[in-house]
Amino acid sequence: MSTQPPPARGVTTPLPGPVARALLQRGQHDMQSIYRSVIFDPEQSRGTTLVDVDGNAFLDLFSSFALGALGYNHPALLEVARSDAFVRAAVNPTSTPFLTSPEWLAFADEVERDWAPAGMSRIFCVDSGGEGVDAAIKAAFIRHGEARRVAQGRPADPLQLPPAEAEAWMANQGTDAVVISFDGAFHGRGLGPLSATHSKLIHKADLPAFPWPVAPFPAQRWPLEQHAEDNARAEQQAITSLIDLLEQHAGRVAAVIVEPVQSEGGDRHAAPSFFQKVRTLTAEAGAALILDEVQTGTGISGSLWCHSQFDLPAPPDLVTFGKKMQLGGFFAAPSHDIRQFGRMYQTRNGDRARALLALATLRALRDLDLLRNVRETGAYFLARLQELERAHPRLVSQARGRGFLLAFDLPTPAARDELLKRALLRGVFASYTGTRSVRLRPHLVTTVAEVDEAMTAFHAVARELDI
Numbered sequence: 001m002s003t004q005p006p007p008a009r010g011v012t013t014p015l016p017g018p019v020a021r022a023l024l025q026r027g028q029h030d031m032q033s034i035y036r037s038v039i040f041d042p043e044q045s046r047g048t049t050l051v052d053v054d055g056n057a058f059l060d061l062f063s064s065f066a067l068g069a070l071g072y073n074h075p076a077l078l079e080v081a082r083s084d085a086f087v088r089a090a091v092n093p094t095s096t097p098f099l100t101s102p103e104w105l106a107f108a109d110e111v112e113r114d115w116a117p118a119g120m121s122r123i124f125c126v127d128s129g130g131e132g133v134d135a136a137i138k139a140a141f142i143r144h145g146e147a148r149r150v151a152q153g154r155p156a157d158p159l160q161l162p163p164a165e166a167e168a169w170m171a172n173q174g175t176d177a178v179v180i181s182f183d184g185a186f187h188g189r190g191l192g193p194l195s196a197t198h199s200k201l202i203h204k205a206d207l208p209a210f211p212w213p214v215a216p217f218p219a220q221r222w223p224l225e226q227h228a229e230d231n232a233r234a235e236q237q238a239i240t241s242l243i244d245l246l247e248q249h250a251g252r253v254a255a256v257i258v259e260p261v262q263s264e265g266g267d268r269h270a271a272p273s274f275f276q277k278v279r280t281l282t283a284e285a286g287a288a289l290i291l292d293e294v295q296t297g298t299g300i301s302g303s304l305w306c307h308s309q310f311d312l313p314a315p316p317d318l319v320t321f322g323k324k325m326q327l328g329g330f331f332a333a334p335s336h337d338i339r340q341f342g343r344m345y346q347t348r349n350g351d352r353a354r355a356l357l358a359l360a361t362l363r364a365l366r367d368l369d370l371l372r373n374v375r376e377t378g379a380y381f382l383a384r385l386q387e388l389e390r391a392h393p394r395l396v397s398q399a400r401g402r403g404f405l406l407a408f409d410l411p412t413p414a415a416r417d418e419l420l421k422r423a424l425l426r427g428v429f430a431s432y433t434g435t436r437s438v439r440l441r442p443h444l445v446t447t448v449a450e451v452d453e454a455m456t457a458f459h460a461v462a463r464e465l466d467i
């Protein structure tokens, strides 16, 4: 691999460039090939610089929807990937619950000791974030079903139930228990998480869904100081609705699932007081609280787990992860430790190679003091976006953020898409969310100078587009 610094950022060809256009002809069998406009050069890309096959070099504020953490080709990850331990783990995959190895046990031990959210004592690993959410929802249903049977004086263990009851389970006569989610939420595209997902029609159309209740999400208006009263009112209304739903489904709510910041649904934030009340209400209702940290976790909020900034009265029951963690999965409090063999198993419960990358990522976050960088540079970035909003009030609104979870709105979807296109031509790769929001997900190593570079491009584009 080249040790040269990445090329200076800039775009020198039309997009896609000639090499990209020729390559795109070859990917037509991929169902998703229509989405690709930038073809990434994994060798030339470095740090926050994403280089394409035509040599165009972008400041990457997209990081593949918050997947990237340390930037491209980070030495700490390359070192692990070149190690014998990694090569052996990658070429000898195992079904880890059946055939484990010392490095997997060391991974579980270190994560539990150093990286798990407070109050979480178990980890369950799969591949993607959505699979992690699916598994966490299952864990909540399992624990809820067992607790209900015990309260009725019946066995917790489903294998000890009378045959008629067992037959009903086998014939798809599932539970009447529900999961409450929030409007605008995104929890993944599998048929379980999708029933808790309400962000976009395109995700849901034509697909079956469980008839689970949906509560309003108290999305804050920004700047927060100017909208304190409205925001408090929206929060109170959301909590009242949640209380109503918990009462309507009393004894049948297995879980309430919520993102610390609704990401795919439009970067919608709620106040810590909202999450505190949700924690109290779920505990009172005997429902698990699942915090979906697939997008907000692993440092991008400025703390390792975003919900640790909310000062909850008690830890959540389940916390999902994915993306930057390199693996998907969930952490569980002792109350949701599902031990019965076969209840939660998947073949790839524990990719040992990706576990090594996960540890390297987490250790680099600590060694490079990246959480501090995210907090400080994130606050600077938000201030600069607010300045953009003040300079172009008809074009830019609702600049908002927590750490590197940053966004702002344009008046229409078309204006948003045009801004993204023009920023890309100026060498800044940002992304979209909701209907008309720009979503920024910088790599955690992004510097103040790079924020200034991005802002120069956004100001130039805003001047072109402003009415």
Ligand SMILES: Cc1ncc(COP(=O)(O)O)c(C=O)c1O
Pocket (backbone or CB within 6 Å): 065, 128, 129, 130, 131, 133, 186, 187, 188, 189, 259, 263, 264, 292, 293, 294, 295, 296, 322, 323, 328
């Ligand atoms: C909050 C949240 N949950 C779940 C998912 C699904 O993760 P994946 O795409 O890895 O399945 C996402 C993906 O964006 C997410 O943002």
